[in-house]
Amino acid sequence: MRTAQKRTGRAPKVAVAAAALILPATLTACGGAAASGTESPNTLTVQDYLDPSRDPLYQACAKEVGVTLVISHVAGPGLIRKVLQQSSSRTLPDVLMLDNPDVQQIAESGALSPLSDYGIRGEGMLPAVVKAGTYAGKLYGLAPAVNTLSIFYNKEMFRAAGITTPPKTWDDLRANAKRLTTQDRYGFAMSTINTYEGTWQFLPFMWGNGGTEQDITTEETVQAVQFLVDLQNDGSMSKSSLIWSQDDVIDQFIAGKAAMVVNGPWQIPALQEQRDVQWGAFTIPTRLPTQTTVAPLGGEVYTVPRTADRAKMAKAGRFVQCLVSPEQQLQTAKVAQNVPTTPAVAEQAGRSNPALAPFVTTVQNARSRTALLGPDWPKAATKIYNAVQLALTGKAAPAEALRLAQGD
Template sequence: MAVLSTACGVAGCAPTSSGPEDAQTVLLQRPAGSTNDTKIYDSVLATCEKTTGITIKTQDIPSSGYLAKVLQQASSKTLPDVLMLDNGEVPQIAESGALAPLKPLGVTTNGFAEGVVQASTYGGELYGVQPVANTIALFVNTELLAAAGLKAPTTWDELKRTASILTKGDTYGVAFSAAASEEGTFQFLPFFWSNGGDETNIPTSEGAAALQLWKDLVIAHAASESVLTWTQADVNDQFIAGKAAMMINGPWQFPSLDKAGVKYEAVALPAPQLGAEIVSPLGGETWTVPVTGNKEKMASAAQVVQCLGSDASQLELGSGRNLIPTNENLAGQYAQENPKMKGFVDQIPGLRARTAQLGPDYAKASQTIYTAIQDVLTGGAEPLEALRRAETK
């Protein structure tokens, strides 16, 4: 079980439970993040204190044991007033009855991308507000593309052609993570979903075609066989070292890329064919109101959650943390102010929660998918048969 870290936030050191304070003081709990993330969130929370008139005390829990801590708190009925969760954890905690539906508390998500709202919805009820999101896009080495007279690929056929041309010497055309883990599934889902794949019925021709794309890239040596073991961090290392001309990755890699001085651009992932919508996995945290039994505090907590989802909060969090505002109405302004995020912003309409269809059972589907990927790329299995075999197992 995780041990509480030193809990000093917007209103100073916090207690370990909401305690007997008046209803205008709430305890907010979050996993411990980077110094930069904490600083930016504290700035947003300070603004929310002024906006709502509510005092916000923060409690940081080590991220490595965060979910276990939340589950223990839910069991012992010691949850805080405001709780941060990974959006993929919402169904599990909501199913336990530990979270309050937000709409009866007056919380709205007008303008939010549909997939973002779905990610925080369980059993038809909204349980969380997600102000910013992350996903993955295609990073291209602009110097290598320019030298080859190429543009960033926008379709699968263009991806294969471009990756093939850029493969020279010890530089592969494209790198991605096909690891036997959620990272591998996360990177594959945009191809799977965008081509009509469905995690409720995995072994279909649409899903197989997406897996064939990855197989084609590896067979053509446009992608290294090492993708089978690479994490997303490993993929980034290959790109920085000049051993991959393109890579699939997330905005969390911006700091290391900028530090290394790589000339790059992040563009939307290639679609199966021109004009097709790109459906990408939605990552990030959502803010919830636990059922504490104190109606006045829960009402105050709901005001804080609403403030965290406000336009101002989204823009500050997005710019400061290289994340995407979830209100589609902010897309144009945000992309103009943060041009390197445009490739991610372009994918907002198609963002989809991994747990949207299967809830807590998503983990089983993820294992089926990454098992099939491994089978195809290591054993040379045909994609459709690999998907069938993995689902049977």
């Protein structure tokens, strides 16, 4: 999950889960009868919400498959609505990119064909990646590369504060954040905004501590919310986190107003442009040293919609198979600053790009947001960010905030 960049020429994906939540759970006029909208048997339509930087990767696979492409880049918030309209008008694209949490909704509607129809089963890929693209036991989408969350830190500020190693536990993180906080700088920053973005950033603290979206009132999740409240009460985390997006957070970091920030690898190009900022990254600490960091799995998957043209669907399947091949995974990782979805390829990417290494580590245990609740995930995500907002605004203690947000 990432938001549009203001500092680079890229226009990466914008979270679309909010749009998905307000739309109907089923599509109309699917049933495998939609048309792709192109007449030529050797032309495939590809639809995504990414910027044109991916187009050369698409063209490489088009050459391998022997087709020409018509590429459509849709604004992120409007993608799901457009897919619904295309399904109704029988004009679905041949290849459709989706944010991985949206696969459940679209697959449930019957608009997608199983990738197994084209011999694609996700062998060798991270299990969480395969699970993210699976609905009702069938694989509908795969990602060539994924992202997750870690913490960027200012090396110069760490040195000045006498901090020699990144924190490993919440206690370490809290102590370091206090030490790094000054009159004009916060020691720690993250987004706790009341959108899915806020939930996304909170998940590593909840999941890493054993909390679950199936019941957000457990002691493990209470502890995670309390940890953020403590950081805010210490003065180490700004109350503005309640309205900051992830891009706002990275802006604070670049401006020297925050020493540590939770964010994703898509920010690496913006950070690399900052000649005056010495930065590094480390995995998000856990409450106990015996726990493992568990962060959410982000990234886009490619699917083959059901259309009336079986021959073109087969070519679309070959195109998707090319996009998720090890060679294309590595190229996608370079373009998007994401982590390849095959472990061996991910390790190779981490070796060639040290800035990506903490994300490579975290991805090994990353979890799909829809893994437990499937299409019901957006409801849980809303409860989570509402609870965090209640607690950080002081309207309720963490346990009560979670109970009120759970609502049952």
